[in-house]
Amino acid sequence: MINTSKRSAALLEVDGLSVTYGLMGASSRAIENVSFALGAGEAVGLVGESGSGKTTTAMAIAGLLSPNARVSSGEVRYRGNVLPIDDDAAMRPHRWSETSVVFQGAMNALNPVHRIITQIAEPCMLKLGMPRGEASARARELLELVGIPADRGTAYPHELSGGMRQRVMIAMALACRPSIVIGDEPTTALDVITQAQILKLLGKLRSQLRLALILITHDLSVVAEACDRVLIMYSGRIVEEGTVAEIFAQPKHPYTRLLIDSIPNPANGKKMIRPIPGDPPNLMNRPSSGCAFHPRCPSVMAVCPTEVPSIDQFGQERVACHLYRSSQEDRGASHA
């Protein structure tokens, strides 16, 4: 069904996934018809603003949706097998050993009254059934892997800086030897220099452990530095997908173009940034028909408010925009 799944090496395939949240009797679609594939050792950036559905997509993959969420269509396959993502108990053997998550603001998610080594050893004992001693040895090994001297394992979380705590969270995510790590804004709360250190660490782990990475972020420049491919999400749908080089050199979707234009970039001397008019829609006030971006789009056409554009393949890229569905002549006319 999806074009990218033709790659035989796909480790993870997300196929036509839609998730709805029940909210005070009503229901609203958080993500709609999301499809993409992830190869072993590949890093994909999931980029979008708040309310775009990037976190919902990732949580669905990890089988960690909140109780009021429902998978209304689509499926997620890991090495070709469908994952029971909406069944908490059935997901248990898959979590952390196949896909693990480094949560947003995770530095504050550590238990303040336990030493970090105990916290890292815990998943090893619970999930892998290791005896305490063996789990501790594994925890020390993991600490070294993320660049913390094993002797620091006896420290409590408050004794560590934000960057160190984030390293501990990464160590925990790696405890059960997953092949996919989802990072939900893993560097957002960190200073630039610490962020660079963490991105460097993730890059090292990727090549060392052949780890696939899904990086959820609102920061395009982080994706530019750390990922192979980018998925741009807007209002619950993927609007564009391509390699980092393609997307940044030649963005196709008007939203992607404006998003890149709204970041000042000393590298190309682009100083004054162009604002995108209007506000990003949230779950409750999305446009009821057509392309969700049409109220803010500078290239809006007659068809945009009525018809949802399908996501079409263009070489290595995929774009969901009416501009690219019309013939060459039409495209010229719409720009005029």
Added chain:
Amino acid sequence: MRDTTDILRLESLQVHFPIQGGLFDRALGRPAGAVRAVDGIDLNLTRGEIVALVGESGSGKTTVGRVIAKLAQPTGGKLLFEGRDITSERGSSALRPYRHRVQMIFQDAYQALNPRHTIFDIVGEPLRSLRLVDNATQLAERVGEALASAGLSPPGDFFSRFPNELSGGQRQRVVIAGALAVKPELIIADEPVSMLDVSIRAQILQVLVDLRSKHNMALLFITHDLPLAWSIADRIAVLYLGKLVEIGSADEITFNPRHPYTAALRNATPQIGGNANPAELRALQGEVPSAARVPKGCRFHPRCPLAFDRCRQDEPPSVEVGPQHMSACWLAQ
């Protein structure tokens, strides 16, 4: 002719917070230490100028902003406004004329707005408390004007709304409108866009830049984001552990940094069209030390890739390395 005289000047500004030692320390007569949040800063701002104060968390950038807004008291040095020393001025009535001319915009628009007040009340509050309006008609006029210049139009639509009815970008604009209502000559903006979605940031920055061009307002823009500072500011001042390590024009600091810390900050900032290989990110080792234990000599030396003997002994003075470009590094001497 645009007025470009100094509006604000900081002279060796210092903010030390005392550390109360434990009972044991006191019994042994150990001296109590201090957190040297701001440790001797010289900085000036001319009318209509945008200066960005760039630093990591713990660098003291927010404390500098709070001192200028008279929300924190310096322990040393001077704060001069239009050449007048106002360092020791205190009390709400004495400060009323100053607060009328200097306003601060806070980072978190979600917390800065009282959820039970209407937008009209929030934006009108400083006008009322500084007694800048005589009657209700004037108040409504000024509030409307402020909302419109912050990009909330038509302003009347927002008067009776509550903060929870607004989006994040709109809330930040209400915070800006509140600061604008009194028509200040200097605004201190502490990370005004870091909580906002990327597509909204440019709108808010545009509002701030317009204020400068229309009203010759000066702006101290506090941020951790070097490319952002470059895009909005005339000059950039880089702060490390309570001290300015470098100051110069936005282009000089970005493209020709003369302090190893500035260079490290620049190299650590991910960039579109930069090298898409994380291994290439030249990350500095370690983290910013605590301001309670400032290293001897140059405070950056334990992390500096270029440090030599002198750096470990003596603190480098700030010297001119180019036109309007100062750097505090022994290598720049």
